[in-house]
Amino acid sequence: MAITIKDIANKAGISAASVSRILTNRGRFSEATAQRVRQLAHEMGYYKNQSAADLSQKESRVIGVLVPTTHTNFADEIIKGMQTKAFELGYELLIAFVETDSQQQIKTVKSLLSRQLLAVVMLAIDIEDPVFEVLTKADVRLLSVSNQLNNVIPSISSDNYAMMHTIVDYLYNQGHRKMALIGASNPDPIVAILRRKGFIDALLDHGITYNPDFIWGVENAYQTGLDAIKKFGNPLPFTAAIGSADIISIGLLNGAKDAGIAVPDDLSIVTIDGTELTQITRPILTAAQQNFAQMGELAITTLADQNLSPHTIIFTDITLKPGDTVANIN
Amino acid sequence: MAITIKDIANKAGISAASVSRILTNRGRFSEATAQRVRQLAHEMGYYKNQSAADLSQKESRVIGVLVPTTHTNFADEIIKGMQTKAFELGYELLIAFVETDSQQQIKTVKSLLSRQLLAVVMLAIDIEDPVFEVLTKADVRLLSVSNQLNNVIPSISSDNYAMMHTIVDYLYNQGHRKMALIGASNPDPIVAILRRKGFIDALLDHGITYNPDFIWGVENAYQTGLDAIKKFGNPLPFTAAIGSADIISIGLLNGAKDAGIAVPDDLSIVTIDGTELTQITRPILTAAQQNFAQMGELAITTLADQNLSPHTIIFTDITLKPGDTVANIN
DNA sequence: TTGAAAGCGATACCAG
C-alpha cells in the first residue's frame, strides 16, 4: 500500500487535514510545520492519490484529447502545443487514440468520459453521429481542433477558405493560370468544402473559370498524389497543383518523378500543412504552413478561459513558406 | 452534478450495491432487474466515476506510457500496438509526452504516478538518472520498449546486435566490402553500443577489419545524414552505408542527391526501422524493418501476465525488406 | 493555525 497523507500526518504528529492544506497550498498554516511536512512527504516518497482528490473535489482539470490513429503527421505538433500550455496552466491531458471504427470510438469515448473530464478536444476528427451523440449528451465542454464540425461545436483551425486565396494568389503571381487541387474532393468534411470553395472563388477573382476536372482526389493519402499524376498523364493539362496535405504532395512529387515530369519546371507544387515532412523532399516543398503549435496552445487557453459558444470559430496563422517546387513562368 | 449509481438505485427502487454488482457484472443478481438497471443507466446517461472506482478497488488497470516528444516516427506504431492489446484486455493507457528537459520530465512522471498506475512503459527513452530514481522509488512495474535500460528494468526491443549481422551479411552478399554505420556513435545509449558492436563483429566474421572512421554521427536526425555525405565527400570511401534510423537514411539519400552521388550505383543504403517514411522516398529505401506493432502488443501482454524480472529482455522480429537502394556490385 | 468529521462515488463483505 502506498503512502497516504494520514501516514505523513501520523509521523508529523498533526492531522491529515493540515497535511492536505499544506500540500495543496490552500488555506492557512504555519510555515514551520509546512517545512516539516514537505520534507517528510519527500522522504517517504509520497504521491497524491489523484483519484481520491478528484473524487472529493468538484472541478476536474483533466482534458481528454481524441487523436485519430490514421497517421496525420501534424497531430503530434498540436499535441505538443497543448501539452506545453496545459503544463503551464496546471491541466492534465488524457490522450486517447481512436480508430475509424465507430464501435471502438464509442467505447473509447465512454472510457474517457468515466474520468469526469473538464473538456474533450477532438483533433482533426470527423466524428460520426453516434459518437457525437454520446459526446454531446455528456456534459463536457467540446472543442474541435484543425477541423470544423457543422458549427455545432466550437473550433480552432486555419481559415481554409482564405488560405486557398493566399495560395492561388501566389501561384497566379508566378504566372500560373491552370491549377489543380488534389485531395480535397471528398464531399463531406467541412474543411474540404471550404478549400474547394476558396479555390474556385480565388480563381474567379483572377478572372479564371475553374475546370471541375482539376479538383480531384478523395483520400488524404500518399497514393492519391501518385494516382493524380497517372490520371492526368504527361504532359499535364495544368502547370501547378495544390496538394491538400503534405503526404499527398509527396505523392505528387514522386509520381511526377516516376513519369519524367520535372518539378518545378513542368509542374509546380504547393502543399498544404507544411510539417517537417516538407523539409525532407527533393526539391523541398513550397508550403502553406499551418500553425499547429498555436492551435494546440489556443485550445487549452480558450478552454481554460470560459465556456465557448458552439458557434465560436478561432482561426490561426498561415505562412506561405517558399521551397523549390514553384516555378515562375512569367 | 453527474448521475451516480445512487440515482439509478433510487429510480429503480433497489440499493446502490445491487446496481454496482449489475453494472460491473460481478456477484449474483437477477436478469430481470439487471435489464431494468442497464436500461435506466443508458437512459439517464450514466457514466461510471472511474476515480471513485479506482479508489475503492485495490488494483489499477491503468498503464502509463512515456513518449518522447522528439519526433520518432515509430512511437505511433508502438502505441497503436499497445492500444489494440490494451483495449482487448481491458487496460487503459495514459499517455504522457515528455520533453528532454529533465525538470519537466520529473513533473510529468510525478503527475503520472498520482494516478496509481499498474505500470509505466517507456518508449525509446533514455531516462536520466533523477527521473529514473523517481520511477524506481515508486512501486510500479516498469518496462522499456524499443530501448534497453542498463539491465535494471525489463525491456522489449529488437535484437540490435543480431540485426547488424543480418544487415552486414546482406550487404556482403551483394558484394559490398566497405561499409559505414551512420548515426550510432553516441557513446551512451545501449542501443548504439549494441549496434556498433554488432556491426564490427559482423564485419570481422567476414574477415573485414572495420575502419573506425566509418562509424560516424551522433544525433538521430535528418541533418546527420546530410552531414555524413558532406564529411566523406565525393567519391565516398565506402560503397554502402547503414542509416541508424529512417530519418538519417533520408538525409543520406538527399545528401547524396545534392552531391551528385547516385543511389544505389555509387552508394547503397540500408536503413534501420523501416517505418512508412521509407515508402515515400525515391528510390524506395531498403530497410531492416523492426516490428513496432509487435513490441506494443507484447508490452501489454507481458505486463498483464506477471511481474517481470528486471533482467528480462524480450526480442521482437526483424525483417529485411528490399527496396531500391542497394546495388549488387559483384 | 489546527483538528474533527462529513462527504465524494463505487465496491465488497456480511447478513438476511
Next chain:
DNA sequence: CTGGTATCGCTTTCAA
C-alpha cells in the same frame, strides 16, 4: 438474490 455498511484517500467546512 439483495440490502446495509464500512472503506478507499483526500478535501473542506466548522469549531476550537
